[in-house]
Structure formats: structure tokens, C-alpha cells
Amino acid sequence: MGIVSHNLVRRRQLGSLFRVLFLAATLVGVVLLALLLVEVLRHGLGWLNLQFLTSYPSRFPQQAGIKAALWGTIWLIALTAVFSIPIGIGAAIYLEEYARRGWLSTVIEINISNLAGTPSIVYGILGLAIFVRWLGLGRSLLAGALTMSLLILPVTILAAREALRAVPASIRLASFALGATQWQTVRHHVLPAALPGILTGVILSLSRAIGETAPLVMLGALMYVAFTPRGPMDPFSALPLQIFNWSSRPQAEFFGLAAAAIIVLLAVLLTMNAAAILIRYRSQKKLRW
Amino acid sequence: MATYAVPGGSATRLTAKRKRRWREQMIQAVLFLCALLSVGTTLSIIWILIREVWAFFGEISPLAFLLGTRWTPLVEPRSFGVLPLVCGTMLVVVGAALVSIPLGLASGIYLSEYASNRVRGLLKPILEILAGVPTVVYGYFALTFVTPLLVRIVPSTQVFNAASASIVVGIMVLPMIASLCDDALRAVPRSLRDAGYALGATDLEVATEIVLPGALSGVLASFVLAISRAIGETMAVALAAGATPKLTLNPLESIQTMTAYIVQVSLGDTPSGSLEYRTIFAVGLLLFVMTLSMNLLANRILRRFREVYD
Numbered sequence: 234m235g236i237v238s239h240n241l242v243r244r245r246q247l248g249s250l251f252r253v254l255f256l257a258a259t260l261v262g263v264v265l266l267a268l269l270l271v272e273v274l275r276h277g278l279g280w281l282n283l284q285f286l287t288s289y290p291s292r293f294p295q296q297a298g299i300k301a302a303l304w305g306t307i308w309l310i311a312l313t314a315v316f317s318i319p320i321g322i323g324a325a326i327y328l329e330e331y332a333r334r335g336w337l338s339t340v341i342e343i344n345i346s347n348l349a350g351t352p353s354i355v356y357g358i359l360g361l362a363i364f365v366r367w368l369g370l371g372r373s374l375l376a377g378a379l380t381m382s383l384l385i386l387p388v389t390i391l392a393a394r395e396a397l398r399a400v401p402a403s404i405r406l407a408s409f410a411l412g413a414t415q416w417q418t419v420r421h422h423v424l425p426a427a428l429p430g431i432l433t434g435v436i437l438s439l440s441r442a443i444g445e446t447a448p449l450v451m452l453g454a455l456m457y458v459a460f461t462p463r464g465p466m467d468p469f470s471a472l473p474l475q476i477f478n479w480s481s482r483p484q485a486e487f488f489g490l491a492a493a494a495i496i497v498l499l500a501v502l503l504t505m506n507a508a509a510i511l512i513r514y515r516s517q518k519k520l521r522w
Numbered sequence: 523m524a525t526y527a528v529p530g531g532s533a534t535r536l537t538a539k540r541k542r543r544w545r546e547q548m549i550q551a552v553l554f555l556c557a558l559l560s561v562g563t564t565l566s567i568i569w570i571l572i573r574e575v576w577a578f579f580g581e582i583s584p585l586a587f588l589l590g591t592r593w594t595p596l597v598e599p600r601s602f603g604v605l606p607l608v609c610g611t612m613l614v615v616v617g618a619a620l621v622s623i624p625l626g627l628a629s630g631i632y633l634s635e636y637a638s639n640r641v642r643g644l645l646k647p648i649l650e651i652l653a654g655v656p657t658v659v660y661g662y663f664a665l666t667f668v669t670p671l672l673v674r675i676v677p678s679t680q681v682f683n684a685a686s687a688s689i690v691v692g693i694m695v696l697p698m699i700a701s702l703c704d705d706a707l708r709a710v711p712r713s714l715r716d717a718g719y720a721l722g723a724t725d726l727e728v729a730t731e732i733v734l735p736g737a738l739s740g741v742l743a744s745f746v747l748a749i750s751r752a753i754g755e756t757m758a759v760a761l762a763a764g765a766t767p768k769l770t771l772n773p774l775e776s777i778q779t780m781t782a783y784i785v786q787v788s789l790g791d792t793p794s795g796s797l798e799y800r801t802i803f804a805v806g807l808l809l810f811v812m813t814l815s816m817n818l819l820a821n822r823i824l825r826r827f828r829e830v831y832d
Contacts, residue, residue, distance in 0.1 A: 248726040252636060258628030259637075259645060262700070265693055266652045269659070272667050323556030331550055332557070343821070345560050350747065350817040351810065352754025354781050355567060357788075358806045362570040366794060383563050390560070414542065416549045437654075444656025447756040447781070451788050473658045473757075480662045480761055488666055495659050502654060510647070 273499070277492025285493055289459045290475065294486035299494050301458040305374070305469035306443060306501075308462050312378030313385070313442050318435055320382070321389030325431075328390070329397040330419050349387035356384040357451025365452055372453045375465040380448050385438040392434020396427040429516030436509040440502050446473040472498045571810060574803035581797060587804060593767040593778075595801045596787070606767035607805060610684065610777035614759055617688025617773055618752040622696040623745055629696070630703025630741075635729045646701075653697035661761030664690040669762065676774060682764030685773035690758050695748040702747065706740025707733055739827035743820040750816035754809060756781040780805050 288298025332338040360380030370376040400423050408418040424431075449471055458470040472494060479491035579587070582602045590603015629649070633642055669686040672679045679685070710733045718728040734741065764776030765786055778786070784802045792799045 244724050244727070248724040251726045255628045255632035255636060258625045259632045259700075261625055262629060262652055262693075262696055263645070263648050266648060266655075268667070269655070269663050272663065273659075276666065320556045320559060323553045324560065327550075327553035327557040331553060341557055341561060344564050346821070347814060347817050348560055348564060350750055350813060351567070352751075352756065352781065352813055354754065354756045354784055355806055355810050355813075358784070358803065359563070359567050359570060361788070362574075363566060386560060386563070390557075414546050416546050440654065444654075444658070446656065446658040447785065450785050453788060473656055476662065477658050477757060477761070480658070480665060488662075491662055492666075495662060498656065498659070502656075503651070506651065506654065 270499075273492045273495050275492075276489050277494075277496045280489045280493035281496055285490075286497070290470075290478075294484070294490055297490055299472065299475055299497065301461055302470045302472045302475035302494070303497070304461040305454075305458065305471045306473075308374050308465075308469060309377050309381065309471055310439055310443055312374060312465060313381040314435075314439055316378060316382035317385055317389055317438070317442075321386055321435070321438075322393050322431060324386070324390045325393035325397055326419055326424075329394050330415065330423065345387045345390055349391065352447075353384055353445050354447040354451060356380055357448035359383065360448055361451050361453070370466070372455065372468050373466045374462055374469045377449060377452055377454060377469065377471075378465070380452060381442045381445065384445065384448060385442050388438040388441060389435060392438060393427075393431045396430025396434060397423060399430060400426045429512050433509045433513045436505050436512075440505040440509075443502060443505075444473055444498065446471075446477050449474050450477070472501075567810065571803055571807040574800050575807050578797070578800040578804045591769055593783075595798055596790075602801065604780075604805065604808065606769050607778060607780045607783055608808075609769050610763065610767060611753060611779040611781070613684045613771065613773055613777060614688045614691055614755075614763060614779055615749055615752045617685060618691040618695060618755075619745070619749060621689055621692025622699055622748055622752075625692075626696045626699025626744070626748070627703055627741065629700035630707060630744075631729055631734070633700065633704040634707035635725070635733060649697040649700055652693075653701070655694075656757075657694060657755060658757040658761070660690040660694050661758040664758055664762035672774070679774045680764070680776045682762060682766075682776040683774050684763050684777045687759045687763035687779075688773065690762065691752050691755050694755065694758065695751050698751065699744050699748045702744035703737075703741050706737040706744065709740065710736040739824050742827070743823045746816055746820040746823065750813045750820070753816065754781065754813050756785060760785040780809050784809075 284296075285298045286303065287300050288296060289301050290299075291297040328338065328341065332341075357380065360376060360383070364370045364376035364379050365372060368376075370379075404422050404426060405418055408422045413421070454474055455468050455470050458468065462469045476491050476494045476498065479487040479494065482488075587602050587604055589605065590601060591605050592601035592603050593606045594601045633645060637645065664686045668689050669679070669681065669683065672683065672686055673681075714732055714736060715728050718732045723731070759779045760782040763779060763782060765778050765782065766776045767778040767783065768775070770777065784805055787798060787802050
């Protein structure tokens with residue numbers, strides 16, 4: 234009896250020790266995020282002002298700014314959205330609503346999950362060979378946006394499929410029972426019901442494209458651009474690229490500039506994330522089934 | 523759909539129906555093409571890599587590439603042995619795994635087994651934000667925070683070093699492991715936990731001896747996926763790990779990974795079609811093969827060791 238209770242005390246002590254350890258491990262992530270934000274704000278806030286947002290990059294840190302990079306990123310994401318949203322949703326609709334179970338849909342599915350795990354720099358190599366050289370698009374926004382679209386397509390498809398899957402079968406059956414065709418059912422019933430979920434997924438995958446750097450480096454997007462793009466065939470820079478360029482310089486002033494650009498980038502990303510969370514939250518409140 | 527007589531059927535209604543069916547098929551075809559594009563992407567990646575690598579191997583023998591221990595493709599005397607780059611990548615990956623696997627698994631266990639719903643609802647979004655921070659930002663963090671810290675602890679640390687890069691890559695993949703482990707652990711049914719408690723097990727014993735073995739496939743798969751991501755991670759290592767390919771096991775030295783090499787070449791102006799230009803495809807193919815086999819391995823683990831609960 235004595236041994237058992239002694240043993241039990243030890244087991245309980247071990248249990249609470251590990252409870253604390255597990256909690257501590259989880260908090261490491263939180264602390265690291267806080268540390269990263271504090272570090273960036275500490276270095277960057279001093280550089281962040283209106284002039285920084287409205288100037289072109291310069292050899293002189295005091296005069297340098299992110300105007301070209303910011304506009305490049307806005308163009309890039311807008312074009313990427315144009316390509317990736319319809320194709321991503323289309324593929325998701327096919328796989329969820331049309332495809333019969335068979336070897337072909339299995340191949341497509343395995344393929345998509347593998348593509349989601351392919352390093353972004355490999356997409357950069359693909360974009361360089363196909364869009365920049367073979368199609369002759371050069372180092373243009375269009376080449377960048379097409380590469381980014383291919384990069385985020387797997388994530389978009391996975392998110393859109395999940396949203397479509399959450400629509401209950403009864404809605405489709407009711408529509409079929411009233412004589413609607415497959416497309417009418419999808420277009421008028423499934424898609425509207427899944428829209429908030431799809432939108433959330435689309436925003437999150439686009440926010441991934443905003444932060445991607447490696448593919449743009451591969452494409453040869455420019456680091457020094459002293460103009461804002463006027464059309465999809467113009468050369469461009471982008472925020473993460475500018476951050477990379479400034480971070481790889483030895484002078485401390487450029488680290489400050491990099492930090493200021495990171496603040497802008499993170500602000501954009503957090504806004505998009507917040508929008509996604511808001512959409513998800515509001516649609517959950519409106520759910521009728 | 524059978525062709526039966528439409529009630530009150532007239533020729534116009536029949537053509538309307540035929541038109542509609544044609545439209546339906548067109549739409550299905552278009553949607554199918556969207557789905558097929560992903561297969562096309564994979565095939566073009568493979569085709570492009572192999573085409574250029576074929577030309578590369580025309581000049582450099584595959585054995586000299588895969589087993590050579592000197593990588594100096596950009597300076598004379600040129601040598602094309604890829605092992606130093608692989609060694610650099612492995613150094614970063616092992617370091618990242620040492621950071622992220624214990625922390626990620628522990629976080630996953632805490633989130634799934636210990637955290638109340640409120641705490642969970644607070645921690646999960648924070649981890650999601652951590653996962654959404656762009657990799658170039660982690661590179662900046664490595665240079666301005668982690669490296670100076672390392673230098674203060676071990677003064678002989680070089681400005682660019684593998685340790686700093688592996689720490690931030692570890693931080694980067696930590697949320698992914700935590701979230702995948704959390705999902706896997708939560709998929710283990712409540713009844714198994716209750717059975718454990720009924721036999722007098724403590725929280726820890728239930729978590730580590732019942733739930734963890736039950737979710738083993740998902741947990742292992744998350745490790746493999748994280749390693750695959752660490753292999754392909756680019757910007758953080760390009761900024762923090764250096765540009766000196768060498769065979770070393772010392773994490774405090776400057777090294778070069780496969781991805782960082784590809785970045786280095788594309789930052790310069792290498793004429794297309796030259797041997798230097800083709801090296802990025804050779805290294806890219808090796809990278810693609812490595813991550814692809816890791817991803818397939820994770821898939822296999824998930825299928826092979828899955829415990830099915832109903």
C-alpha cells in the first residue's frame with residue numbers, strides 16, 4: 234500500500250512537471266513572435282514615415298523608400314488573383330462536384346498535395362524557364378504573376394475544396410430533385426453557400442504570395458526600380474525583394490530600412506488575415522444548417 | 523440522362539434541352555482543364571529540369587556531380603561536386619529539426635490534451651500568424667537577432683553561420699508541426715482516453731502512452747513534412763547561412779545550402795545556356811527529388827500506419 238501511494242505521488246509529480254513543460258514549449262512560439270515583432274518595430278519605426286512610402290530606392294538610406302516595391306506588390310497580387318482565383322475554384326469544383334472516384338482523380342489529388350510541398354524556388358526555376366525565356370515575357374509583372382499563380386494554386390484548391398465539402402449533401406439533392414442540372418446546382422446553391430469559406434482560403438493563399446521572395450529572385454525581378462509599373466509587361470520590384478536587398482547589405486542603416494519595409498509588409502499581411510478571420514466568423518454566425 | 527418524350531414536347535424544347543446539355547458538358551470540360559493544370563505544372567517542372575540537366579550531364583559526369591567534394595562552379599579551377607551543398611543543407615535541416623520537433627510536438631500535445639477551449643482559441647491564431655510570417659523576415663531576424671546572440675555566447679562564431687539559419691528555419695516550421703500534431707492527436711477518440719483514466723492513468727500517461735501511439739502516423743508524417751520544408755527553405759538560409767560551400771559539421775561556420783546557391787547564381791547575370799546557368803537546374807532537380815521523396819514518404823506513413831477509428 235505504501236509503495237503504491239508513494240508511486241502515485243511520483244507519477245502525479247511527473248505529470249504536473251510535464252504539464253508545465255508542454256505549456257512552456259507552446260509559449261516559446263508566442264514569445265518568439267513577440268520578440269520578432271519587438272525587434273522589427275525597434276529598428277524600423279524610426280525610418281517609417283510618409284517620405285519612406287513615397288520615395289524610390291536610393292543609395293542614400295535617408296532618401297530611400299518603397300514606392301516602387303509597394304506598387305509592384307499591389308500589381309503582382311492583383312494579377313495573381315486574376316489568374317489563380319478562377320482556376321483554383323474551377324479545379325476545386327471539378328474535384329469535389331464532378332470527378333468520379335478513379336485513378337485519374339487519385340493522381341490529380343496526390344499531385345496537388347505534392348505540389349503544395351514543392352519548394353517555392355522550384356516554381357521560380359519553372360517560371361524562369363517557361364514564362365521568362367520560352368514565352369518571352371521577360372522580367373515582367375505578367376511572368377511574376379503567372380509564376381505566383383502556379384505557386385499558390387495547390388493551396389487555393391485545397392482550401393476551396395474544404396469549403397465545398399462543408400456544404401451538406403441535402404442542398405445538392407434538393408436542387409437535383411427540382412430538376413436542376415449539375416452546373417445549375419453548383420452555380421446557384423453550392424457555390425453561394427461555400428463562398429465565405431472559399432473567400433477565406435483565397436485571401437490566405439494570396440497572403441502567401443505577398444511574402445514569397447525566392448521565385449521573384451529566380452525570375453530576375455529587379456532590386457532597383459525607380460518607377461512604378463504602368464502595365465503587366467513592365468519590369469517590377471516587390472516588397473519582400475526590397476527587404477531581401479536591404480537585409481543583405483552590411484550597413485546598419487539599411488537594416489533599419491529593411492525593418493521599416495517589414496513593418497509595412499506585416500501590416501498588409503495582418504490586415505488580410507484579419508479580413509479572412511472576420512469573413513469566417515460572420516459566415517459561421519449566419520449558417521442555417 | 524435518357525431521351526424520353528418531354529411532356530408537351532415540341533421541337534424547340536428539344537433543341538433547348540440539347541443546347542443545355544452541350545453547355546453542361548462544356549462547363550465540365552473547362553473545370554476539368556483547371557484541375558488538369560496542376561498535373562501539367564508537375565510535368566513541366568520535371569520536363570524542364572531533366573532537359574537542362576541532360577545537357578549539363580553531357581559535360582559533367584553524373585558521378586562527378588553527385589560524389590564530388592568540391593563545389594566551385596563560378597571560379598577557376600571549376601569543380602562540380604555537389605556534396606558540399608548537400609552537406610550544408612543537411613546541417614541546416616538537422617539543426618532545424620532539433621529545434622522544431624521537440625517544441626512542435628510538445629506544443630501539439632499541450633494544445634490537444636491540456637489546453638482549455640479558451641486558451642486554445644488564443645494560441646492557435648498566434649501560431650498561425652507565426653506560420654504566416656514571410657521567410658525573408660525570418661532571414662532578417664536571423665541576421666539582426668539570432669546571430670549577434672550566438673556571437674555573444676560563442677565569440678568564434680562567424681557572421682554567416684549554419685546555426686543561426688537552422689534556428690530560424692526551426693522556428694519557421696514549428697507552427698506546422700504543432701498544428702499537424704494537434705490535428706492528429708485530436709483525431710484519437712475520447713473513449714480511449716476515458717478508458718485510460720478509468721484504469722487509473724495520469725494525464726501524462728494517457729497523453730504519452732495512449733493518445734500519442736494512437737496518433738503516431740500523423741505525428742511522424744508531420745516531422746517528415748517539416749523536414750521537407752526545411753530542405754526547400756530558401757530566403758532565410760540565403761541571408762543568414764553564407765555563401766561558402768564546404769564539407770563541415772561545424773554549425774558555427776559559414777556554409778552554403780542548395781537553395782542559397784540557386785539564389786546566388788540567379789542574382790548574378792549568368793548567360794542562359796552556359797554551364798553555370800545549367801548548374802541551377804542540376805541543383806534544382808536534386809532539391810526537387812529530395813522534397814518529392816519526403817512528401818511521398820509522409821503520404822506513405824499516413825496510409826501505412828494509420829489507425830482507423832470508428
